[in-house]
Each structure stands twice: as C-alpha cells, then as structure tokens.
Amino acid sequence: MGQVITPYWDPLPTARRLLSPDGSAYATFGTPVFRGEWADRNWRNVPGPFYGAKTDCMQLGREYAPEHVAFDEVHEFVFRQPVNERETEALVTAAGWELYTNYGWDGDDHWTPEGVRAWWRERGRVREWAVAAAAVWSSYTENPVYVPHHHDAADGHRDFVAYIDEGLEACLRGYVFWLEHRREPAPGEALPLL
Template structure:
C-alpha cells in the first residue's frame, strides 16, 4: 500500500451499528499496550488469554507468550487498510473478554515514537521468529497441560500468524508506516504529488 487510508470513519460507522457503545468496547489503556503492537490507531492493552481474536481477524491479531508456556495476550500486528479489514479487526476486538483493545492510537503515537518503534523492529522480529518455531512444532513438553494434542491446531494457527507478522515486517510494514507518519504529521491522507516521509 502506498499512502495511508484512515480506518476510523469506517470503524465508527461499524461500531455505531453494534449493541455495545464504543466506550464500553474499547477500554484498553495506552500505558498497558503490548510492545509488539504495530503503530496505528488500533492496539491491544491487557487482554484475556483465551486467544480467540484470530478467529475473526487472522490477518491482524497475534498472541504473545508473556504468561509462560501457554497463550498470553493479544496484539495488533497489521493495521486495517480497507473496509473489509476494519470490519475484521472490530470483530476481533469484540471477541476479547476484558475489552482490552482501543482505537485511540492516533492520539498517542508521534512521528518520533513511530520511528523509534521501527528502529527496534529487530527485537520484535527476533521474538516472532522464536515463538513461530516453538508454537509451530509438533511437540511441546514444556507447556504442561497446554501440550495436550487438542491444542496443537490452535498453536499452529498462532504460529502462522507469527510467520505472517515476520513477512510483514520484512515487506509491507515500512510502506504502511511511511503513510502513517504522513497522517500523524498532516492529519490528512496523502494527495497526488505529496511525498511520504522516510522512517
């Protein structure tokens, strides 16, 4: 994607049609956001550990391992760039029991903060490579009861998400973030002839 598409008008319209108001659906705190969240309007703070967000938004939500051998909490690894993807992210957020997501990232991210996150992407990638190898394996003796074969498909799906995240870090995320930097600085989508900033 070249440029930037703002998902929030679409997201607000979608949420307005739900039974739950936005201030009850999006209660995640910026101070509690997962460091793996890619910059953008959507992010996850402290979520449940049920690991079901990928059922509705596999192209956008991943799980960490911060709670030990099993699933930890969720995070956004790819921001939505069209209406269909925005709907998927909203659905994924709805699945989260603690309502730990939020969509106010634009109020917190700065140009400098996005560039700092990008400079530290090697740390994110290193984590993703390690967990994808672990959760993509066929045996997990260190997971305790989570090593039961009934969970294997769930872990393998999560590992697919981590591999997708790695691929996006390598090809695609830089272009998105350049457009997002433009948005943060100008507060409008790039027009023809307007150059995007560098990361």
C-alpha cells in the same frame, strides 16, 4: 498475505460506523468495545490507531482477524493495521470478542512521528521475538486437539515477520504522513522517511 500496500487509509470512521448508528463505541450489549489503555499496550503492537493492551488470554482474535491479530503467551496485539473497510470490520469484531474489551483505538492521540520512527528502529527486537515464537508454537504437538490452534498462532507470527520484512515500512511512512498532516496522502505525494 497478498495485501495491497497503501500509503495510509484512516480506519476510524469505518470503525465508528460499525459500532453503532450514532458512532458511539459500544457493543450491542452495552459494554464499550475499546477500553484498552495506552499505558498498558503490548510492545509488539505496530504503530497505528488500534492496539491490544491487557487483553485476555483466550486467544480468539485470530479467529476473526487473522491478518491483523497475533498473541504472545498472555495477550493479543495488533501486528498489522487495517487498510480497508473489510479489514477494519474484522479487527473491530476481534476486539468485540475480547473478554476484557482491552483493545484500544486511540493510538492516533499518542503516536508521534518520532515514536513511530523509534518503533521502526527497534523492529529487530520484535522480529526476533516473532521468529522464536513461531518456532515454539509450531512445535506444540502434545495434545492433538490444540495442534491446529498452536499452528495457527505460529502462522500469525510468521505473517508478522513477513510484514516487517516487506510492507510495514511503506505503511508506517504513510502513517507518519497522517500524523504530521492529519490527512491521507494524495497519490504520488512524497512520504516521510523513517
């Protein structure tokens, strides 16, 4: 993936700016972009402000945000939170194309340091699922028209596994700092452990 790991960068000001000049959460056609409900979020979402809830099954999110979105058999989810404006724009675009507008962006209101740590402790379950899903999606060859889509899905799952293995811990430590202090860590500032 080649990303630079940052302790934490708050993507919400950029997301608000991208949606409309006044910061409201509406697409140009009048439908709210982020209508996902916290209670409906997919368990595979990594902790952070953005998440997929009861998203559609069209699996378009990777077209717009392949560094951030993956999907199971039914729903899209966020496997990596954005760390800069370009990535935030990609994720907001993916959310805007989701048929039911069931991405959420209120994760900061719900995640707690303890909740992030609990997710991290259970990461093996998510990783195991992603490894198995990559194997299944990469094995689809029946209809040549869909093979590139299936293999892209497998790539997303492999990217998720790689991120769990290297990079996610540092980002989650920065996110726990954010949740505790509601500010980005200063360079060299100690981050909490998971």
